[in-house]
Amino acid sequence: MRKFWISLILVTLSMPAIALADGRSDYRANCASCHSAYPNGYPDFEKAKAMKVSLKQLSLSASEMSRDEMIMITEKGKGVMPGFKGKLAKEQITGIVDYIISAVKKK
Ligand code: HEC
Structure with a gap:
């Protein structure tokens, strides 16, 4: 019985770590407001205009990086885009980038 409680506690403790590594929800919370709801979606023209960048600059599917x-770039920022180092954990940033890459992959 003791083992059961210990494993239950361990499972509960590890849940936030799983949530942290969820690139998709981290993307939605931190990037979607500028880069559109999905990485392969079209960014908002008015938003791009307000930030004085082209739609192509905002479009992650057009990125050749x-x-x-x-x-x-996500850590340091670029132009009007803020850097996320210190705001997001390294695993969150790599999780978001892997999500973007898997979402925009054409092949
Ligand atoms: C405040 C709006 C804003 C937010 C929020 C934002 N970005 Fe950006 N991002 C931009 C703008 C504007 C550019 C284009 C900058 C330029 O080219 O000068 C850009 C460019 C990029 C680029 C470079 C693409 C290329 O090929 O040049 C990447 C990668 C990127 N953003 C990823 C992210 C990720 C990941 C997040 C969330 C963690 C994020 N951005 C959040 C505005 C934003």
Whole structure:
């Protein structure tokens, strides 16, 4: 019985870690407001205009960056885009980037 309670506690404790690594919901919470609801969706024209960038710059499906470059941009930011280092854990950032890559993959 003691083992049961210990494993129950361990399972409960590990749940936030699983939630943290959920790239899709982290994308929705942190990136969707500028980059559209889905990484392969069309960004909002008015938003792009307000930030003085082109739709192509906002469109993650048009990005030719490698995974490493995307991680770096997400950490440091680019132009009007804020950097997320310190706001998101490294695993969250890599989780988001992996989600973006899997969502925009054409092949
Ligand atoms: C405040 C709006 C805003 C938010 C929020 C935002 N971005 Fe951006 N992002 C931009 C803008 C604007 C650019 C284009 C910057 C430029 O080219 O000067 C950009 C560019 C990028 C690029 C580079 C694409 C390329 O090929 O040039 C990546 C990758 C990126 N964002 C990922 C993310 C991720 C991941 C998140 C969430 C963690 C995020 N962005 C949140 C506005 C935002």
